[in-house]
Amino acid sequence: MKIVFLFLTLIQLLWGADATIEVVKGVEGLAPLAIEDSSLQSSEMSQKFAKMLAADMNVVSLFSVDESYAMSVFDSPTPSVAHKDAQYLLRYRLSNDGSGGIKADIKLLQNGRELFFKSYVLKQSEMLVFLSHSIAYDINAKMGGSPIDWIKRKVLFIRLTSPRHSEIVASDYTLSYQKVILKGGMYGFAKWANREQSDLYFTSLTDFKPTIYKMNLLSGKKEKIISSDGMAVCSDVSEDAKRLLLTLAPDGQPDIYLYDLVSGNKTRITDYSGIDVNGQFMGDGSVAFVSNRLGYPNIFSKQMNSSGISQLVYQGKNNSSLSAYKNFLVYKARENSATFTGNSFNLHLLSLNSGNVKRLTASGENDFPRFSPDGEAILYIKQEGPRSSIGVIRFGVNKSFIFPLKMGRIQSIDW
Numbered sequence: 001m002k003i004v005f006l007f008l009t010l011i012q013l014l015w016g017a018d019a020t021i022e023v024v025k026g027v028e029g030l031a032p033l034a035i036e037d038s039s040l041q042s043s044e045m046s047q048k049f050a051k052m053l054a055a056d057m058n059v060v061s062l063f064s065v066d067e068s069y070a071m072s073v074f075d076s077p078t079p080s081v082a083h084k085d086a087q088y089l090l091r092y093r094l095s096n097d098g099s100g101g102i103k104a105d106i107k108l109l110q111n112g113r114e115l116f117f118k119s120y121v122l123k124q125s126e127m128l129v130f131l132s133h134s135i136a137y138d139i140n141a142k143m144g145g146s147p148i149d150w151i152k153r154k155v156l157f158i159r160l161t162s163p164r165h166s167e168i169v170a171s172d173y174t175l176s177y178q179k180v181i182l183k184g185g186m187y188g189f190a191k192w193a194n195r196e197q198s199d200l201y202f203t204s205l206t207d208f209k210p211t212i213y214k215m216n217l218l219s220g221k222k223e224k225i226i227s228s229d230g231m232a233v234c235s236d237v238s239e240d241a242k243r244l245l246l247t248l249a250p251d252g253q254p255d256i257y258l259y260d261l262v263s264g265n266k267t268r269i270t271d272y273s274g275i276d277v278n279g280q281f282m283g284d285g286s287v288a289f290v291s292n293r294l295g296y297p298n299i300f301s302k303q304m305n306s307s308g309i310s311q312l313v314y315q316g317k318n319n320s321s322l323s324a325y326k327n328f329l330v331y332k333a334r335e336n337s338a339t340f341t342g343n344s345f346n347l348h349l350l351s352l353n354s355g356n357v358k359r360l361t362a363s364g365e366n367d368f369p370r371f372s373p374d375g376e377a378i379l380y381i382k383q384e385g386p387r388s389s390i391g392v393i394r395f396g397v398n399k400s401f402i403f404p405l406k407m408g409r410i411q412s413i414d415w
Helices: 002-011 044-060 125-142
Strands: 031-037 063-066 088-096 102-110 113-122 155-162 165-171 178-185 187-192 199-204 211-216 222-227 232-237 243-248 255-260 266-268 276-281 286-291 298-303 322-325 328-334 345-351 357-359 365-371 377-384 387-394 399-404 409-414
Touching: 031 044, 044 063, 044 088, 044 125, 044 399, 102 125, 113 125, 155 187, 165 187, 178 199, 187 232, 187 409, 199 232, 211 232, 222 232, 222 243, 243 276, 255 276, 255 286, 276 322, 286 322, 322 365, 328 365, 365 409, 377 409
Parallel strands: 031 063, 031 088, 232 276, 345 365
Antiparallel strands: 088 102, 102 113, 155 165, 155 409, 165 178, 187 199, 199 211, 211 222, 232 243, 243 255, 255 266, 276 286, 286 298, 322 328, 328 345, 345 357, 365 377, 377 387, 387 399
């Protein structure tokens, strides 16, 4: 019961609030880009699309984006009067595709010269923001920018709606699009089951015991994976999607288990009288995890076929969340109060090859870091006073971006 109480307490840590989009790093020295609406007539949708494109092009980080709205002729080589100083023009023309969907013609100009043209068709208007993400992805690729494969992926999070009730929600990285996948019970720790994002794992707390299920997004079909007294969480999925790292507590204290989806066999990785949670696959075949072996949460590693335990993190206290990508770790650490006022939980990047540590955030409470599948970016939740936001850190351009969080209490995220 103590583990159940701890589990439920952890679920209620994060509170949502309105925030504004904020680019944390500067964009000095970048070529000016303006976005212009060339639709037959301006509409609420076309103006909203301009804001989506501006947000995405800021994240692309190849241009200094003028976010002022203006209309122009699609085939004109010159900018509108409002954007006369723009070196680059991104024009879009939205129209009906004839079958209830949206057609978008996109053109990128540099000083009147066409660099890029493409037509897109979107069948579901509620997913308009993903059209914007696809355009940003294509322009970034055309211009030779750092990889941003993650920009088109869905984010998975759990939203607490009332006591003992929550929803599993799929979103884009800016949280502009949100679709409730599952509701009507108490759910925890949702995790994508594969790179294709066709299935997910989640914990149900509505059952007699905490139970991990696998669910197909298209059919809604649910498959029971495993139950455990006290705690049952899927914390990581192997790259080939055939193995899971689970946190289970059959004997009252949580430990890390390896679960083989093909055979159905589970192997106990840790065996400790305290708390071992949040196992993550590492590039060298070992498992990183959070443990209270030092009397406070810290991060350790263990080879699956060895009994030896290694401490990985030596900076800060209360290192209670982490994510791994090959030989890199991103983790949360409580900072020294003599340096930072109030409760400051910052994210740090650790290279296991060199031992170098880089602080990724500077203020507030930053938690639940998650590497993108390609290791090019980190998604996390940021709290600063009453303000609650979703953050994205891009390594390739050394920039961070903050997006508003407007859905109440958030328990976990994944992408």
